[in-house]
Amino acid sequence: MSKIDFTGRVAIVTGAGAGLGRCHALEFAKRGAKVVINDLGGTRDGVGSSDAAANKVVEEIKALGGEAVPNYDNVATVEGGKGIVQTAIDAFGKVDILVNNAGILRDSAFHKLEEENWDAVVGVHLRGAYCVTKPAFINMRENGYGRIVMTTSGAGLFGNFGQANYSSAKAGVAGLANVLKLEGAKYNIKTNVLIPVAASRLTEDVLPPDLFAKLKPDLITPLVLYMCSEQCEDSGVMINAALGYFSRSAIMTGPGAILSDGEKIPTPEEIMESWDKIMSLENPKFFNQVFDMFGELGPLLS
Ligand code: NAI
Numbered sequence: 001m002s003k004i005d006f007t008g009r010v011a012i013v014t015g016a017g018a019g020l021g022r023c024h025a026l027e028f029a030k031r032g033a034k035v036v037i038n039d040l041g042g043t044r045d046g047v048g049s050s051d052a053a054a055n056k057v058v059e060e061i062k063a064l065g066g067e068a069v070p071n072y073d074n075v076a077t078v079e080g081g082k083g084i085v086q087t088a089i090d091a092f093g094k095v096d097i098l099v100n101n102a103g104i105l106r107d108s109a110f111h112k113l114e115e116e117n118w119d120a121v122v123g124v125h126l127r128g129a130y131c132v133t134k135p136a137f138i139n140m141r142e143n144g145y146g147r148i149v150m151t152t153s154g155a156g157l158f159g160n161f162g163q164a165n166y167s168s169a170k171a172g173v174a175g176l177a178n179v180l181k182l183e184g185a186k187y188n189i190k191t192n193v194l195i196p197v198a199a200s201r202l203t204e205d206v207l208p209p210d211l212f213a214k215l216k217p218d219l220i221t222p223l224v225l226y227m228c229s230e231q232c233e234d235s236g237v238m239i240n241a242a243l244g245y246f247s248r249s250a251i252m253t254g255p256g257a258i259l260s261d262g263e264k265i266p267t268p269e270e271i272m273e274s275w276d277k278i279m280s281l282e283n284p285k286f287f288n289q290v291f292d293m294f295g296e297l298g299p300l301l302s
Contacts, residue, residue, distance in 0.1 A: 004031065004226065004231060006031045006033035006229075009032070009096040010036075010088050010093070011025075011099070012035075012084060012095055012099070012136065013025040013099045013101055014102040014128070014132055015040075015102030016037040016039055016101065017039030017041055017054045018201065019201065019202065022057050022217075023218050023220070024099055024101065024224045025057055027222075027225055028228075029067065034068070035066070035069075036091070037057045037061070037068050038073060038087075038102065039053040039071075039102070040073070040102070041053040041072065044104060045105060045120075046106070049072065076123040076124045076128045076131065077131060080132075081128075081131030085136050086135075094139060095136045096143070096145060096147065099224060099228065100132060103124060103202060105121065105166060106120055106165060107166070113164055120165075121165035122169045125169035126168075126172040126173060129172075129176055136148070137184065141184075146190070148184075148189065149193070150174065150192075150194070151194050152174045153195065154195055156173075157174065157249060178289075181235040182289055190233070192234065192239070194220070194223065194227070194239060195238055195240045196217075198215050198216065198242070199214075214243060223239055223241045250286055253293070254283075255277075255280060255283055255284075256278060257274040257277040257278050258299065258300065261300070262301070
């Protein structure tokens, strides 16, 4: 088994001042990476800022003999994203690894969801992924190497009551990964997606206390390290992680039903009659990109 080593690699972890991001950053540093510890240091719902969270993790890494620099920018602004990437370039010359991890929550039932709470949550998670990843991606393209992790959530991929803003943003970052896997392929840039469940301040009032105590963020980090390693050849893959359980989730497409010769317009009643067949997920297929669907339309295209 080849050892995963980050000597000579430069990693950015956003929201690395606490929770999952802190764990990822510490482990990258222990395995030789130079790490940018970004954290705005605000509250759980994204109010205020402080240098303390990022500084503390930098000190922890230095105490272990590792290399790290702090950054206090807000991922949700274009200037913040550029500032985070510039911190890596100024301190260490490049960016090899980016873990988009920073996050906040402002839960609300959808019918009560205020615009400012939609904007704040989508701003940090989805806009933040754009703001930080774009300048990092440009540097990775120039260097012909990159590893990116998007942190999504089961809430976005499968659903969760009361998290419309968060779920929409988290589904969005999975969509961004679908495109970056294609646009980064030529440059050896792999973009993969983490679906974690872990104890942190984001989940402390969401999870039952006995479960909360068991869900250590350290149990998630090895997956992030593998996805950010040279050894990882996959891109655009989404992996669940909790308590040492790891599994792939994917959007799959069922065999479907052909209800036309390509000319005849099917009736809504024909759709209704074929509903079971249309709904079937038997022998599903994975489409690597949207045009793969045309492969299923063979008889209709000839
Ligand atoms: P956490 O609250 O411990 O860590 C998030 C960090 O992001 C905080 O230190 C915070 O200061 C920082 N941050 C927030 N807004 C920022 C901004 N605009 N710019 C820079 N830094 C900012 O929470 P946790 O659980 O470690 O979350 C990490 C990521 O994992 C988040 O994206 C979260 O949505 C995601 N996630 C977590 C799950 C869990 O079970 N803990 C489940 C699914 C997803």
